[in-house]
Amino acid sequence: MITATQFLLERIKKHVTLTAAEEERLTEVCLVKQMKKKQFFLQEGDVQRYLVFVVNGCLRSYSVDENGFEHILQFAPPGWWISDMRSMLEQTPASLNIDAVDESEIILISIPDLERLYREVASLDRFFRILSERSIATHQHRLIDSLSLTAKERYTSFCRQYPSLITCLPQKFVASYIGITPEFLSKMLKEPIKK
Amino acid sequence: MITATQFLLERIKKHVTLTAAEEERLTEVCLVKQMKKKQFFLQEGDVQRYLVFVVNGCLRSYSVDENGFEHILQFAPPGWWISDMRSMLEQTPASLNIDAVDESEIILISIPDLERLYREVASLDRFFRILSERSIATHQHRLIDSLSLTAKERYTSFCRQYPSLITCLPQKFVASYIGITPEFLSKMLKEPIKK
DNA sequence: CGCGACGTTGATTTGCCTCAACGATTGTGG
DNA sequence: CCACAATCGTTGAGGCAAATCAACGTCGCG
Numbered sequence: 198m199i200t201a202t203q204f205l206l207e208r209i210k211k212h213v214t215l216t217a218a219e220e221e222r223l224t225e226v227c228l229v230k231q232m233k234k235k236q237f238f239l240q241e242g243d244v245q246r247y248l249v250f251v252v253n254g255c256l257r258s259y260s261v262d263e264n265g266f267e268h269i270l271q272f273a274p275p276g277w278w279i280s281d282m283r284s285m286l287e288q289t290p291a292s293l294n295i296d297a298v299d300e301s302e303i304i305l306i307s308i309p310d311l312e313r314l315y316r317e318v319a320s321l322d323r324f325f326r327i328l329s330e331r332s333i334a335t336h337q338h339r340l341i342d343s344l345s346l347t348a349k350e351r352y353t354s355f356c357r358q359y360p361s362l363i364t365c366l367p368q369k370f371v372a373s374y375i376g377i378t379p380e381f382l383s384k385m386l387k388e389p390i391k392k
Numbered sequence: 393m394i395t396a397t398q399f400l401l402e403r404i405k406k407h408v409t410l411t412a413a414e415e416e417r418l419t420e421v422c423l424v425k426q427m428k429k430k431q432f433f434l435q436e437g438d439v440q441r442y443l444v445f446v447v448n449g450c451l452r453s454y455s456v457d458e459n460g461f462e463h464i465l466q467f468a469p470p471g472w473w474i475s476d477m478r479s480m481l482e483q484t485p486a487s488l489n490i491d492a493v494d495e496s497e498i499i500l501i502s503i504p505d506l507e508r509l510y511r512e513v514a515s516l517d518r519f520f521r522i523l524s525e526r527s528i529a530t531h532q533h534r535l536i537d538s539l540s541l542t543a544k545e546r547y548t549s550f551c552r553q554y555p556s557l558i559t560c561l562p563q564k565f566v567a568s569y570i571g572i573t574p575e576f577l578s579k580m581l582k583e584p585i586k587k
Numbered sequence: 588c589g590c591g592a593c594g595t596t597g598a599t600t601t602g603c604c605t606c607a608a609c610g611a612t613t614g615t616g617g
Numbered sequence: 618c619c620a621c622a623a624t625c626g627t628t629g630a631g632g633c634a635a636a637t638c639a640a641c642g643t644c645g646c647g
Contacts, residue, residue: 260536268539270532282529292536315518322517323510329524334477336531337465341455341487343538344463344571348603368626376539381603383627543635563594576635578595 201229201252205304208250208276212327213320222317226310232256232297239295245284247305251277254301255365258293259373269373272298272362278328298366343376349385351375396424396447400499403445403471407522408515417512421505427451427492434490440479442500446472449496450560453488454568464568467493467557473523493561538571544580546570 199207202224209215215223228247232238232254239245241261249256251273258279259269270293273279284291285308306314314321342354355375356363363371372382394402397419404410410418423442427433427449434440436456444451446468453474454464465488468474479486480503501509509516537549550570551558558566567577 262540319514322521326517326521333527345457
C-alpha cells in the first residue's frame with residue numbers, strides 16, 4: 198500500500214533523478230484531495246490555481262458550447278495530469294471545465310509553489326519538459342485523427358489507445374470525445390462488423 | 393541585419409537567461425539551412441533527426457490519408473518550431489511530412505547534440521518546458537475548436553489567430569488546416585456576410 | 588506558348604445531426 | 618423497500634452541412 202505522494206514520486210523518478218532533499222521539498226507542497234463523482238475541480242471562468250495529478254479514479258476536461266453541448270478534451274486516469282493549460286499558464290479565466298468522472302483521489306500543487314519548485318529543483322524543469330513533449334505528440338495524433346478519419350475510424354482509434362477506459366466510461370462520454378452525438382455512436386455500434 | 397543564430401538566441405532569451413559560454417555552446421550546434429519552396433524536410437516514414445526552428449519563410453507539417461488527401465497540422469512562420477514530435481522523441485518513422493511553403497531559412501539542431509545540450513545548459517530544459525507548455529495550450533484550443541465549431545467558425549477563428557498567414561497561403565492550404573475541402577471553402581467565401 | 592496548379596461553380600450524394608419517443612437502469616427520498 | 622424521477626442508451630424519420638465529382642476559367646511559369 199503506497200501513499201498518493203509516493204505514487205507521484207515514482208512517476209517522476211521514471212524520467213529524472215531526485216535527491217532525498219528534493220523529494221522532501223516536493224512532498225511538502227503536495228495537497229491530497231478526494232473528489233466525489235461529478236464534483237468540479239475547475240469551472241469555465243475560474244482561474245486554474247493548481248496543477249493536478251490523478252492518483253485514483255478518473256477526471257475529464259471539457260468545454261461547453263453555446264448550445265449547451267459538452268465536448269470532452271481529455272480523460273485523466275491514474276498517473277495522468279490534467280489542466281486548462283492556458284488558464285494555468287496565464288492565470289486567466291478558464292474556457293474548460295474539469296470534473297470527476299468517478300470518485301477520485303488527486304494531488305494538487307499550487308502554481309506559486311510550483312514556480313518556487315522550479316527554482317529549487319532543476320530536475321522538475323526537465324521532468325515537465327519531457328511530460329509536455331509527450332503530451333504534444335499525443336495532441337498531434339489526436340488532431341490528425343480528427344482531420345483525416347471518419348467517425349467509425351475515430352472510435353476504433355480511441356478503443357485502441359484507451360482500452361481500459363471504454364469499459365468504465367458512459368458511452369456518451371466516448372461519443373463526446375470522438376466528436377459525434379450519442380445517438381450516432383449508438384447506431385454505429387449496432388452495425389454489422391465490417392472489415 | 394542579424395544572423396539566423398542571433399535570431400534564435402533572442403527568442404530563447406525572452407524566456408530564460410543564458411551565459412556567454414552557454415550561448416556559445418548553443419551556437420556551435422546550430423546548422424543553418426536554406427529551403428526551396430516545396431522542398432521536403434521530413435517525409436512520412438523517415439526518422440526526424442533534427443529539431444527545426446524557422447528563421448525566414450514558412451514550413452508546414454501534414455499527413456496524407458489513404459486516399460491521398462493532405463491534412464495540414466501546423467504552419468511554422470519565422471520564430472516557430474516544427475516537428476513530428478513522436479518521431480523526434482522516439483526516433484521512429486514519422487507519420488507526418490514537413491516541407492517548405494515558401495523559400496525558407498531554418499536552423500537545425502541534431503537530436504544527439506540537443507541531448508548533450510540539455511545536460512550542459514540547464515536553462516534549455518526550462519526553455520523547452522515553457523515552449524512545450526504553450527504549444528499544449530494552443531493544441532488544446534485547436535482541438536476544442538475542431539470539436540465544437542462549424543466550418544465557418546473555424547475559418548473565422550483561423551483568421552483571428554493567424555492574420556498574417558491568410559494573405560500568403562494558397563487557399564487550399566487554409567481549407568486543409570481547418571478540415572474542409574477547397575471547394576467548400578471557396579463556396580463559403582462567396583456567401584453574403586452574415587451577422 | 589502550353590502545361591499544370593489553383594480557384595470557382597453546379598449537380599448530386601452522404602455522413603452525421605436533430606428531434607422525438609420509448610425502454611432499461613440507476614439512484615434517491617419517503 | 619418501493620415509487621418516482623433522472624439518466625442513459627436505442628430507434629426511426631427527416632434534414633442539413635459538407636463531400637464528391639465534373640467541368641471550366643485563370644494565372645504563373647518553364
